[in-house]
Amino acid sequence: MNEKKHLNIAVHGKVQGVYFRLITKAVADQLGVKGTAQNRPDGTVYIEAEGDEFALESFLEWCREGPEKAVVEKVECVEGGMKNYRNFEVIRKTQG
Numbered sequence: 001m002n003e004k005k006h007l008n009i010a011v012h013g014k015v016q017g018v019y020f021r022l023i024t025k026a027v028a029d030q031l032g033v034k035g036t037a038q039n040r041p042d043g044t045v046y047i048e049a050e051g052d053e054f055a056l057e058s059f060l061e062w063c064r065e066g067p068e069k070a071v072v073e074k075v076e077c078v079e080g081g082m083k084n085y086r087n088f089e090v091i092r093k094t095q096g
Helices: 020-031 053-065
Strands: 004-014 034-039 045-052 071-080 088-091
Touching (some): 004 053, 020 034, 020 053, 020 088, 045 053
Parallel strands (some): 034 088
Antiparallel strands (some): 004 045, 004 071
């Protein structure tokens, strides 16, 4: 069985207002990656992603490119504890 992993991903650059979260969800759904994507007040997009190694590798590759109008400058990624998300959803508003 392929072991699932949880990644916390912060995408820096021109990544808000370019449909980054929406297209990220479509990519995640295609790859079978579960989790969330949300805009942060600092201009980054914060993503929590869970899936097997191959799916996450492909997903990270996508994050480094982003949609057509995005300009990704940096992607930070750290492994975290599994939260067992059931699907991938876009969080519309920042909590807090």
